[in-house]
Amino acid sequence: GENVEQHPSTLSVQEGDSAVIKCTYSDSASNYFPWYKQELGKGPQLIIDIRSNVGEKKDQRIAVTLNKTAKHFSLHITETQPEDSAVYFCAVPLLYNNNDMRFGAGTRLTVKP
Amino acid sequence: EAQVTQNPRYLITVTGKKLTVTCSQNMNHEYMSWYRQDPGLGLRQIYYSMNVEVTDKGDVPEGYKVSRKEKRNFPLILESPSPNQTSLYFCASSLFSSAYNEQFFGPGTRLTVL
Numbered sequence: 001g002e003n004v005e006q007h008p009s010t011l012s013v014q015e016g017d018s019a020v021i022k023c024t025y026s027d028s029a030s031n032y033f034p035w036y037k038q039e040l041g042k043g044p045q046l047i048i049d050i051r052s053n054v055g056e057k058k059d060q061r062i063a064v065t066l067n068k069t070a071k072h073f074s075l076h077i078t079e080t081q082p083e084d085s086a087v088y089f090c091a092v093p094l095l096y097n098n099n100d101m102r103f104g105a106g107t108r109l110t111v112k113p
Numbered sequence: 114e115a116q117v118t119q120n121p122r123y124l125i126t127v128t129g130k131k132l133t134v135t136c137s138q139n140m141n142h143e144y145m146s147w148y149r150q151d152p153g154l155g156l157r158q159i160y161y162s163m164n165v166e167v168t169d170k171g172d173v174p175e176g177y178k179v180s181r182k183e184k185r186n187f188p189l190i191l192e193s194p195s196p197n198q199t200s201l202y203f204c205a206s207s208l209f210s211s212a213y214n215e216q217f218f219g220p221g222t223r224l225t226v227l
Contacts, residue, residue: 004155006155009153032212032213034215041220041221042220042221043117043203043205043218043219043220043221044156044203044216044218045218046215046216049215089155089156093212093213094212100146100158100161100171100172100212101158101212101216103155103156103157104155105153105154105155106155
């Protein structure tokens with residue numbers, strides 16, 4: 001079945017620096033890659049996603065890049081701000097059951113002012 | 114406001130005492146699901162429902178039941194809770210299948226089973 005590995009598990013950066021979180025997956029047929037942000041005391045919320053027909057997608061300070069050959073995709077946050085502090089999850093659809101996503105274990109990002 | 118609501122938000126119970134966590138969405142979504150979140154394991158799907166009266170097992174269904182009698186509601190039932198079901202639970206909904214559509218999550222229910 002699909003195996004999703006997310007790194008690092010924790011990340012601490014100074015305000016204004018960039019942060020990068022990486023996910024690797026095992027099923028080469030996967031073609032939808034979302035990133036969710038979970039703030040303290042709340043449920044995860046979709047922040048950006050990418051489909052396999054593009055290699056990069058940007059939305060203001062966040063971007064996602066996809067390398068299908070290497071089977072990994074990354075979340076990039078530039079000019080980090082304290083409100084970016086949260087837990088971030090990547091996810092990959094399960095192709096043998098297209099009603100489920102396999103989530104990464106999560107990355108706790110701390111942005112120090 | 115479009116949202117997914119869950120109740121209760123916090124619950125402490127004892128082994129074997131049946132409980133129900135309610136979930137409701139007001140977005141007319143077809144698809145709803147339940148996840149549990151445990152440290153280091155991310156989110157794991159318990160059950161999902163494609164539509165009214167249609168439910169199926171996710172990755173970790175043992176010890177849980179669900180029902181979907183109305184489109185907006187999807188309660189999670191623990192008939193005989195055990196300590197290994199202590200976890201943070203999320204209900205989620207999406208327009209159709211979760212695999213290619215944004216999922217909207219509820220605020221979570223923190224359950225402790227003593």
